[in-house]
Amino acid sequence: MKTAVIVFPGSNCDRDAHDALNKLTGKPPAMVWHKDGVIPEGTDLVMVPGGFSYGDYLRCGAMAGNSPVIAQLKAHAARGGYVLGACNGFQILTETGLLPGALVRNASLHFVCRPQKLTIASANTAFTSAYTGGCDIVLPIAHAEGNYYADTATLDRLEGDGRVAFRYAAGENPNGAARDIAGVLSENGRVLGLMPHPERAVGESEGGADGVGVFESLMAAA
Amino acid sequence: MTDTAAILAHLTAEQNAASGVEHGIKADEWERLISRLGRKPNLVELGIYSVMWSEHCSYKSSRRHLAKFPTKGPRVIQGPGENAGVIDIGDGQAAIFKMESHNHPSYIEPYQGAATGVGGILRDVFTMGARPIALVNALRFGDPGHPKTRQLVSGVVAGIGGYGNCVGVPTVAGETQFDEGYNGNILVNAMAVGLADQDKIFYARGALPGLAILYVGSKTGRDGIHGATMASAEFTEGEEDNRPTVQVGDPFTEKLLIEACLELMATDAIQSVQDMGAAGLTSSSVEMADKGGVGIEMDLDAVPQRETGMTAYEIMLSESQERMLMILKPGKEAAAKAIFDKWDLDAEVIGVTTTTGRLVLKQFGQIVCDIPVAPLGEDAPNYDRPWTEPVRRPAFDITGYPEPKDYGAVLLKLMSSPDMASKRWVWEQYDRHVMGDTVDSSQSGGDAAIVRVHGTNKALAICSDCNPHYVAADPYEGGKQAVAEAYRNLSSVGALPIAITDNLNFGNPEKPATMGQIVKSIEGMAQACRALDFPVVSGNVSLYNETDGKAIPPTPVVGGVGLIDDLSKTATLKGAQEGDALILIGEATGHLGASLYARVWLGLKGEALGPPPPVDLEAEKKNGTFIRSLIHSGLVNAVHDVSDGGIACAAAEMALASGIGVRLVGNREPEDKRDEACLFGEASALYLVAASESQIRAWDSRGFMPGRLGVFGGDAVVLETGWGHDAPEFQVKLAGLRAAHEGWLPGYMNAAD
Numbered sequence: 001m002k003t004a005v006i007v008f009p010g011s012n013c014d015r016d017a018h019d020a021l022n023k024l025t026g027k028p029p030a031m032v033w034h035k036d037g038v039i040p041e042g043t044d045l046v047m048v049p050g051g052f053s054y055g056d057y058l059r060c061g062a063m064a065g066n067s068p069v070i071a072q073l074k075a076h077a078a079r080g081g082y083v084l085g086a087c088n089g090f091q092i093l094t095e096t097g098l099l100p101g102a103l104v105r106n107a108s109l110h111f112v113c114r115p116q117k118l119t120i121a122s123a124n125t126a127f128t129s130a131y132t133g134g135c136d137i138v139l140p141i142a143h144a145e146g147n148y149y150a151d152t153a154t155l156d157r158l159e160g161d162g163r164v165a166f167r168y169a170a171g172e173n174p175n176g177a178a179r180d181i182a183g184v185l186s187e188n189g190r191v192l193g194l195m196p197h198p199e200r201a202v203g204e205s206e207g208g209a210d211g212v213g214v215f216e217s218l219m220a221a222a
Numbered sequence: 223m224t225d226t227a228a229i230l231a232h233l234t235a236e237q238n239a240a241s242g243v244e245h246g247i248k249a250d251e252w253e254r255l256i257s258r259l260g261r262k263p264n265l266v267e268l269g270i271y272s273v274m275w276s277e278h279c280s281y282k283s284s285r286r287h288l289a290k291f292p293t294k295g296p297r298v299i300q301g302p303g304e305n306a307g308v309i310d311i312g313d314g315q316a317a318i319f320k321m322e323s324h325n326h327p328s329y330i331e332p333y334q335g336a337a338t339g340v341g342g343i344l345r346d347v348f349t350m351g352a353r354p355i356a357l358v359n360a361l362r363f364g365d366p367g368h369p370k371t372r373q374l375v376s377g378v379v380a381g382i383g384g385y386g387n388c389v390g391v392p393t394v395a396g397e398t399q400f401d402e403g404y405n406g407n408i409l410v411n412a413m414a415v416g417l418a419d420q421d422k423i424f425y426a427r428g429a430l431p432g433l434a435i436l437y438v439g440s441k442t443g444r445d446g447i448h449g450a451t452m453a454s455a456e457f458t459e460g461e462e463d464n465r466p467t468v469q470v471g472d473p474f475t476e477k478l479l480i481e482a483c484l485e486l487m488a489t490d491a492i493q494s495v496q497d498m499g500a501a502g503l504t505s506s507s508v509e510m511a512d513k514g515g516v517g518i519e520m521d522l523d524a525v526p527q528r529e530t531g532m533t534a535y536e537i538m539l540s541e542s543q544e545r546m547l548m549i550l551k552p553g554k555e556a557a558a559k560a561i562f563d564k565w566d567l568d569a570e571v572i573g574v575t576t577t578t579g580r581l582v583l584k585q586f587g588q589i590v591c592d593i594p595v596a597p598l599g600e601d602a603p604n605y606d607r608p609w610t611e612p613v614r615r616p617a618f619d620i621t622g623y624p625e626p627k628d629y630g631a632v633l634l635k636l637m638s639s640p641d642m643a644s645k646r647w648v649w650e651q652y653d654r655h656v657m658g659d660t661v662d663s664s665q666s667g668g669d670a671a672i673v674r675v676h677g678t679n680k681a682l683a684i685c686s687d688c689n690p691h692y693v694a695a696d697p698y699e700g701g702k703q704a705v706a707e708a709y710r711n712l713s714s715v716g717a718l719p720i721a722i723t724d725n726l727n728f729g730n731p732e733k734p735a736t737m738g739q740i741v742k743s744i745e746g747m748a749q750a751c752r753a754l755d756f757p758v759v760s761g762n763v764s765l766y767n768e769t770d771g772k773a774i775p776p777t778p779v780v781g782g783v784g785l786i787d788d789l790s791k792t793a794t795l796k797g798a799q800e801g802d803a804l805i806l807i808g809e810a811t812g813h814l815g816a817s818l819y820a821r822v823w824l825g826l827k828g829e830a831l832g833p834p835p836p837v838d839l840e841a842e843k844k845n846g847t848f849i850r851s852l853i854h855s856g857l858v859n860a861v862h863d864v865s866d867g868g869i870a871c872a873a874a875e876m877a878l879a880s881g882i883g884v885r886l887v888g889n890r891e892p893e894d895k896r897d898e899a900c901l902f903g904e905a906s907a908l909y910l911v912a913a914s915e916s917q918i919r920a921w922d923s924r925g926f927m928p929g930r931l932g933v934f935g936g937d938a939v940v941l942e943t944g945w946g947h948d949a950p951e952f953q954v955k956l957a958g959l960r961a962a963h964e965g966w967l968p969g970y971m972n973a974a975d
Contacts, residue, residue, distance in 0.1 A: 009566065010474050012390020016658040050656075052388040055474025111383050111651045115665070142387070142653040197655070204789075205674070206660045 001222040003029035003045045006037070006073065008064045013050035013087065013199060020199035021047065024215040034067045039076055044222040046076055050087030050142075050197060060103065060145045061088060065095030074098065082126065082218060083191040087143055090183070090193030099186055099193045100158065101150035106143070107176025113142040115208065116196055117169035118182055122162045125185055126221035127192045130213035136169055137210035139196035146195040148177035148184070158184055166194050225531075226586045233534050233590045234264045241265075245272035251603055258597035266534045266583065266591040270598065273501035273539060274508060277765050280602040283731035284763045287741055290748045291758040297720050298757055304425055305346040305497065306416075307759025309721050311785050315675065316420045317682055318352040321360070321413035321725040321781040323764035327468040328410040332377025336410050337385040337471040338543050343414040344389060345497035348480050349546065351424040351487045352416025355657060356673045357386050359396040359412050360686040360725070360779045361648075364405035366640050366970055371400070374408055375648075376971065381471075382412070383651040388473035389480065393652035394663040394671035395684055400640040403690070406769025411725040411762075413781040415684055417675060424487060426496040429514025429549045433493055435507070435573040436555065438562050439479050439545040442503070443528035445469050446541025456730055456768040475544040475567070482565040483546065491554035498545040504538045506547040507573075508581060512599030514549075519582040520573030522590075534585040549575060609737035612697050618815030618832025620899055623824055629870075629901065629941045630952035632823050634962050636867045636902065637874055639822040643966035661789065662715070667879050668794040669711035669863050672786065681792070683717030683784040689866065690775040692834035695816040697739045701746025701778055702837040706906055708782030709754050710863040713846035714909065716792040716853035717784030719754065724761040724780055729773025731765050739776040740765075747778060753839035754846075756782075793853045795862035796879035798912035798934045802859055804873055804884055805918070806929040808845045808908035810864075811835065812899030818866040819902035834904075841907035848926060849909050857917045864908035869931065870901040872910050874939045878960055880912070886932040888942035888949050897943040 003025060005017045014031065021029040029047065030040045039046060053064035064070075077083050077098055085093040093099040106112060115138045123133035131137065150158070155178055158164055166183035173180050175195070183194025198211030242252040245268055255263060255271050263271060273279055281288065293301035299316055300308035306320035324339025340357060347354050359382055364371045375398075386393045391414070446469035486492065494514060496506040503525070511518045522537050532540075550558055555571055562569035576582075581598070583591035626632050636642055649664035659674035661681055670685035687707040693700030705722065712719040724747065729736040751757055767774040786792055798804075814820055815832030852858045860880065864872045870886065877884045886901070895903070912934055913921075921928070939959060942951045 010388070010477055012388075012477065012656055016656065019658060051390055052474060052477070055388060055472070055477075057474065110380075111387055111653070113387075113653050113655065114650055140655045142655060144387075200655045200658055204661075205655070205658055206663055206665060207655050207658070 001025045001044045001219050002042050003047065004032050004039050004043045005029045005047045005049055006032050006034060006069055008034045008053035008067060010053045010055050011049050011051040013197065016199045017047045017049040020202045020215065023202060024212065025219060032069060034069045037069060039072045043076065043081060045082040045084060045218055046073060048083065048085035048089030048092050050089055053088055053092065061091030061095040064092045070096055077191055080188065080190055082222060085193040086197050086199060087195055090195055091145065093191060093193040098191050099184055100154050101148055101184065103145050104147045104149050105145050106147050111144040112174050114174065116141040116174055117172050118196060119167045119169050121164045121167045124162060125165050125189055127214050127217050128165050129220060130216040138208055139198055139211055140200045140207040141174060141196045143195055146175040146177065148181045150178060155179055165192055229533050230586060230588055230590065233266050236262045237265060237268045238262065241268060245269065246276060247272055251275060254603060259593060266538060267593050269535050269539050270504050270591065273504055274598040275602055278500050279505055281763055282603040282605050283607050283765060284726065284740060285604050286606060287744045290744055292748060292752050293757050293759065295721065295755060295757045298759055299420065301759050302761060305349045307721060307723060308350065308423060309759060309783065310420065311675065311680065314420050316418050316423060317415060317783055318347050318350050318418055319413065319415040319723055319781065319783055320346050320760035321411055321723045321779065322346065322762040323725050323727060324410045324412065325407060325727065325764050325767055328378055329408050331468040332374050333381040334468050334470050336378040336381030338469045339410050339412045340382055340385040341471045341473065341476050341543055342499050343412045344391065344476060345499065347414045347416035348483055349424065349495055349497040350418065351422050352418040353484060354391045354414050354416045355659065356415040356671065356684055357391050357393040357412065358684055358686050358781060359393065361396065361398045362404045362409035362777060363400050364408065365402035366400050368405045372971060378410055379648050379651055385471055385473045387653040389477045390656045392654050392656050392660050394654055394660055394673055395686065396664065397686055398645045398648055401775060403775040406772065407767040407774050409727050409777055411779050413686060413723060415682060415783060422487060424492055424495050426494055426510050427513035428494045429510050429516050429575050430493060431516045431575050431577045433552065433575045434550045434555055434571045435518065435520060435575065436548045436550050436558055436569055437525060437572045438548065438569040439567055440472065440475050440542055441526040441528040441568060442537055442540045443542045444532065444536055444540060447536060447539045456766050469541045469543050471543050478565040478567055479544055479546065482562050482567055486558055486561045489557065491551055491558050493549045493551050495546060495548045498547060500541065502539065502541045508595055508598045510547065510549060511581060511595045517576035517578035517580045517595065518573060519576050522583055522585045524570050524572040526568040526570055534583055534590045607731050607737045608734045609741050610734040612738050612742055615695055615829060615833045618820065620814050620896060625896055626823065626898060628952060629897065629943060630954045633870055633874060633939065633941065633954055634959065636818055636822055636871055637959060638962035638966045640966065642818065642867055642871060644964045645967060646964060647967040647971055662794055666794050666796050667875060669714040670717065672715055672792060674789065679789050681786040681789050683712045683715050683786055685711040686779055686781045687711060688777055688779040690777040691816045691821065691831065693743055693776045693778060695831060695834045697742035697776055698746035699834050699836055701743035702750040702839065703834065703906060704778055704780045705747050705750035705754065705756060706837050706839065706842045707865060708780045709756055709842055709846055710909065712782050712784035713849050714861045714863045715794060716850055717786045718850065719756050719782060719784045721757050721759045722751065722780050722782050724758055724778060726763045727767055727774060727777040727779065728765050729768045736773055743776055743778045750837065750839055754843055791854045793858055793861040795860055795876050797860040798876055798880040798882055799859050799914065800882055800935050802912040802914055802934040803918060803930055804932040804934060805911045805913060806869065806908065806931050807849060807911060807926065808841060810869060810900065810903060810908060811905050812895035812903035813905055814899050814903050817902060817904045819898060835906055837906040845907045845909060852911065852921065857920050858911045858913045860912040862910045864910060865904065868902040868904050869910065870941060874959060876910060876912060877939050877956060878963060882934045883936035883938045883956055884932055884934045885940040886942060888944055901941060
């Protein structure tokens, strides 16, 4: 699988994404600088990493969502390429319109970093096929704006179409997200945004290894 | 034009002793200034002397005593005197670290004060070429009942998180304590640890004449002017009016600055480099000039400015954040500017190094400052302040107090007391996992964090420690204990303790009793550092932590760094198995003076608390070595050092971490002591270990007397008391203990009063 990672000023999980992709796919991803970088031809997966792009100024992801590289990202998605946005990456994807909804301030008003229990809401996606549907996994979260918001019609449609990939486990919603939603898919199922960090959970660290399944699923699909 | 002329007249006007006093320059220092300069200074020059001679920049009260610290060792590459200390961690790599206070600003404006404290300490580390890999914070707040405490906790924690989370450096460890002694002066001590290749370390020294001086980073504004002077004075009522002297942080710019500097440092362009911390452009330029033995000439009109109409005085004294000063190798200006341009950062050549040994500044084409560099640095005032020997407290006698009726209630109360309660509410607001190398953090409640050396099987262990109650009771023994506890905490995870950074927080050094605390605790720390081969490689001194004449408890904080050669050979306090024996390594003496039990259960304060436990450094070394050997041989399942709250609290923490109960059997040593002394007594060189019978059989414990204290199992902490089989026992269910331990801080922070 050929991969790329977009780097914005203020991205800080770009190295984590690089290392996880390198470890699991056996090949280092192309690191694409947001201003003049090019997503290489033949890229299967583009990862939009976490961090504080543009310092979260204005609104999380808002400025990155209007960066020069976004046109290429949209073209990649339109071609049916895979896109994975974690944390700030998820926020950016909603700002670009590639994913519906928005991430607003955590209900607690605090930044929250903890091992988070999640339920695989659908194992029938390109990002989750390596998991068993309905099972629980633990991924690290670290965000202040992870409270997923969308209008009722959108939420109903996402659920009806099986586009909710991850939910916070019952009773353990860390941020007030609507319907415990932790990760959603685009209409064509090729773009996933999620607040937890699968790239921090690929073994040998406090984050555990439950994130490996996301990448294994993608390698099987791509 | 008239404006410019008026500004220049103002800046170059001759100053007198009275304006010196307004700048914190005392009468004898004014005489010294005149003698060094050979004339009276103008306003710009006076401003520069005042910040460089402030306690904060000159260490004028502590310098001669800091010299007592051992600072060399086989693994020390750079000791104190540079931006941070550097140690050899093998394979051509180095760990670079330092701790620094931001106490005064954090009290006045908690969010920005704490945030810029983190930013400043990060710059100290990446200035030297290191990528920062871990942050640690040692926080001390006033009594929880004090009306300002909750707001200060909230602001400081948000500020630390707001900065560290954004720059993307994990905050992996720390400590948070409360005491009424900090009601008027909180302590915010931040530590950063970075990683570099030994052949790519950059220093402030080494400047040569005739080279370009490059200013990079944020523009200079009017914020933080005279911050260093503020940090060198006591507070009085109404100190909040000082808010304009607190800087404002921008972690996004810091992140860009880290990436840009490391990109430039990968090329061969920098001769010497210094971040602009306290006293901004003044101290950064003076320090590089002083260490390199060169002069500096700068054109202040070239300094990127955020506001119009700034004077040379303001530009030189501004403490605007996220700025660096570099002396470039010849012909590297364009390459350097291109890198900063990529990261959208300002970078301007603002001057040149000279052979004159003088600091010459120009504004509007006219010289506004021309002074010799040496008296600002090496030749700054250096006082031998009078001090008095701390008064020894009489021994603490427990027989004067009633024995508790319910030891379970004691355990619950201690474990949910502000100092012992879980600090989850704090560390959940810090990103502990960014960079992907955090192996163990505050999350596990362990003694030290473990952070992998990226791409290797090695790791650094990091901790911070100080028990101010011990230091207040006996500065010498308390100082020893702070170092010894760091040694224990690193040993507890299997790391070889390598070196420390220190952050010495005290009151007004002009008071002989306070100066006595400073001198004796430094001597105690130095003694422990020597005995444990644990040198000091960097540090910071924060004095004048007083409000209306009342000083904080003496708080010399130690940040320890240790090396783990093989990540498969570590331990934490988590991991006890059902049926494991609970074993004590070291000699429990049942000492209750200055203990958590005496403070929290008996409610004692001050003198009544008695002396702290004496520190046996020989035993520290011997027991620490033994613990590390057990961990390295895989002969233990969990390890925890014994500190506040004694054996009972340490065992309870191990039980909570593993989710398995523990029974502490009766018939305890020392036999002549009461149960509360055995259970909650504090000492030095003590560790608790969980190990299976087969592990224990493989121990080579010659020369040790491992004491069996109990066994893990069940769902409760059970405390047996007394002698004989009919002695009473007390049981605390883990669920209830956890609720009490976890509940205090969120309950306090969310309370509506």
